[in-house]
Amino acid sequence: MPEKPPARNDGAHTAQLLTPCPVPSILHLDEHRCESCHVRMQSICAALDLHELSESELLSRPLCYSPRSVLLREGETTETVFSITSGMVRLSRTLPDGQRQIIGFAIPGDFLGHDLSEHVVFSAEAINTVNACRFPRQAFKDFANTKPNLMARLHELTAHELSHAQDHMVVLGRKNADGKVAAFLINLRDRLARLDHVVLNIPLAMTRQDIADYLGLTIETVSRTLSKFAKQKLIVITPDGVRLLNEEKIRIMGEL
Amino acid sequence: MPEKPPARNDGAHTAQLLTPCPVPSILHLDEHRCESCHVRMQSICAALDLHELSESELLSRPLCYSPRSVLLREGETTETVFSITSGMVRLSRTLPDGQRQIIGFAIPGDFLGHDLSEHVVFSAEAINTVNACRFPRQAFKDFANTKPNLMARLHELTAHELSHAQDHMVVLGRKNADGKVAAFLINLRDRLARLDHVVLNIPLAMTRQDIADYLGLTIETVSRTLSKFAKQKLIVITPDGVRLLNEEKIRIMGEL
DNA sequence: CGTTGAGTTGACCATCGTCAACAGGAGTGG
DNA sequence: CCACTCCTGTTGACGATGGTCAACTCAACG
Numbered sequence: 001m002p003e004k005p006p007a008r009n010d011g012a013h014t015a016q017l018l019t020p021c022p023v024p025s026i027l028h029l030d031e032h033r034c035e036s037c038h039v040r041m042q043s044i045c046a047a048l049d050l051h052e053l054s055e056s057e058l059l060s061r062p063l064c065y066s067p068r069s070v071l072l073r074e075g076e077t078t079e080t081v082f083s084i085t086s087g088m089v090r091l092s093r094t095l096p097d098g099q100r101q102i103i104g105f106a107i108p109g110d111f112l113g114h115d116l117s118e119h120v121v122f123s124a125e126a127i128n129t130v131n132a133c134r135f136p137r138q139a140f141k142d143f144a145n146t147k148p149n150l151m152a153r154l155h156e157l158t159a160h161e162l163s164h165a166q167d168h169m170v171v172l173g174r175k176n177a178d179g180k181v182a183a184f185l186i187n188l189r190d191r192l193a194r195l196d197h198v199v200l201n202i203p204l205a206m207t208r209q210d211i212a213d214y215l216g217l218t219i220e221t222v223s224r225t226l227s228k229f230a231k232q233k234l235i236v237i238t239p240d241g242v243r244l245l246n247e248e249k250i251r252i253m254g255e256l
Numbered sequence: 257m258p259e260k261p262p263a264r265n266d267g268a269h270t271a272q273l274l275t276p277c278p279v280p281s282i283l284h285l286d287e288h289r290c291e292s293c294h295v296r297m298q299s300i301c302a303a304l305d306l307h308e309l310s311e312s313e314l315l316s317r318p319l320c321y322s323p324r325s326v327l328l329r330e331g332e333t334t335e336t337v338f339s340i341t342s343g344m345v346r347l348s349r350t351l352p353d354g355q356r357q358i359i360g361f362a363i364p365g366d367f368l369g370h371d372l373s374e375h376v377v378f379s380a381e382a383i384n385t386v387n388a389c390r391f392p393r394q395a396f397k398d399f400a401n402t403k404p405n406l407m408a409r410l411h412e413l414t415a416h417e418l419s420h421a422q423d424h425m426v427v428l429g430r431k432n433a434d435g436k437v438a439a440f441l442i443n444l445r446d447r448l449a450r451l452d453h454v455v456l457n458i459p460l461a462m463t464r465q466d467i468a469d470y471l472g473l474t475i476e477t478v479s480r481t482l483s484k485f486a487k488q489k490l491i492v493i494t495p496d497g498v499r500l501l502n503e504e505k506i507r508i509m510g511e512l
Numbered sequence: 513c514g515t516t517g518a519g520t521t522g523a524c525c526a527t528c529g530t531c532a533a534c535a536g537g538a539g540t541g542g
Numbered sequence: 543c544c545a546c547t548c549c550t551g552t553t554g555a556c557g558a559t560g561g562t563c564a565a566c567t568c569a570a571c572g
Binding site for chain 4: 432433473474476477480
């Protein structure tokens with residue numbers, strides 16, 4: 001893991017400014033009502049009863065972000081926090097020398113801005129089209145301070161995130177390339193399964209470069225490893241992701 | 257980073273059962289009064305006023321743990337949570353194949369059991385003599401649920417821990433051996449400095465094996481890297497730790 | 513004085529990073 | 543429609559970083 005000279009293809013992750021995309025479904029209001037939100041019970045909102053939900057609804061705005069748009073930018077002051085309702089968001093930190101480490105991929109139900117603090121410590125960029133409820137940070141914080149349930153739920157999500165971060169430390173510190181890629185696939189599958197129940201194909205909306213930057217590998221090693229898995233009939237690589245043929249073997253390789 | 261065959265020197269981290277050591281200072285009561293606790297404002301207790309402090313004092317017991325004793329054991333159910341007041345605690349996870357990843361070193365002011373959940377996800381072992389306030393988990397949880405300040409403080413500590421975990425991901429994923437060791441030294445120095453103000457010598461109470469398991473390296477690489485730093489007059493290796501000669505260079509190597 | 517465990521150093525080698533070439537798809541413009 | 547570029551992804555050849563194995567020192571301890 002030598003210190004890379006100033007990143008090779010920076011163009012790959014320069015993302016444009018925050019650009020909400022058209023929200024046609026602003027007309028179908030009930031689709032955007034919190035009450036009928038399909039990830040409500042996975043999200044921070046699980047803590048709220050119907051009355052509280054409509055209170056919180058007054059604070060938030062459902063927004064749609066086009067691919068590559070920026071939800072949060074590392075180093076700025078935090079104006080907003082988010083609850084993701086669809087799509088996938090990449091969370092990353094950049095080193096002074098230009099290297100990038102992806103610290104996670106947020107999926108529907110995930111919350112961005114756990115600490116409610118003033119400083120954004122990582123960038124958040126939409127990978128594909130993303131829908132998210134955006135809250136003004138201070139208003140959300142004030143609201144949470146009056147609702148012990150909500151604060152407890154936020155804490156629960158944060159603690160869960162911490163545990164997940166610790167899992168990933170183990171992967172980064174103690175797994176070889178095969179183990180890292182296997183752990184990544186299994187982990188993503190399990191998280192998506194919690195939302196969708198059946199996940200046959202694991203959609204890989206992120207690029208190989210993203211996966212590499214998440215696993216502390218290079219794009220070449222990720223590509224090679226996936227090809228090797230395919231040759232060993234452990235997976236099939238599809239245009240939009242990966243299908244597991246031998247989940248058990250992959251799971252053992254990636255096991256923590 | 258090949259998958260190690262079942263750990264080389266397991267003996268190094270078999271720790272004995274929870275064994276509080278004699279607490280002679282049980283006589284000098286005021287030293288153990290929360291009111292005069294020297295890490296109070298760094299710890300979870302910073303959220304409590306004097307009245308609340310004496311309430312919480314009824315829940316907790318100040319205990320002393322001898323080196324290598326176990327505060328929490330991975331996989332068991334959580335009976336207790338801790339606030340560390342002196343000494344250093346090693347937090348680790350073990351993989352099915354016996355490999356170990358150290359996910360952090362807790363120092364005075366740190367809290368163990370952030371999630372307040374039923375399952376212990378990492379082991380916590382005293383590295384040297386450790387003093388800690390022990391709370392029954394459920395009682396602490398109930399208490400926190402009645403004190404929004406305390407819950408907010410717990411959440412603050414957890415969010416801080418999460419941010420720290422993300423820092424460490426960057427180190428594990430994107431730094432070479434030199435950068436990892438440098439980042440470790442600087443990070444430890446800064447954390448100790450927050451407690452002690454002046455830290456000339458960085459005490460390394462943990463073994464080289466511990467450092468290696470924290471940084472995703474081997475004991476040999478850690479040893480070699482420290483020797484190299486010493487040869488380059490960046491540090492001096494002392495019996496009980498390390499002294500920085502050229503902090504600036506180390507800091508740059510370890511920079512995030 | 514032998515044992516044990518931590519730490520250091522050297523020699524060798526495997527894994528994964530580096531560099532390079534190439535394939536295929538999307539978008540652009542003539 | 544085709545030529546062109548740009549970008550992502552794949553594959554191969556080579557080499558450096560860091561892991562493996564081994565030998566050694568030193569301090570602590572009985």
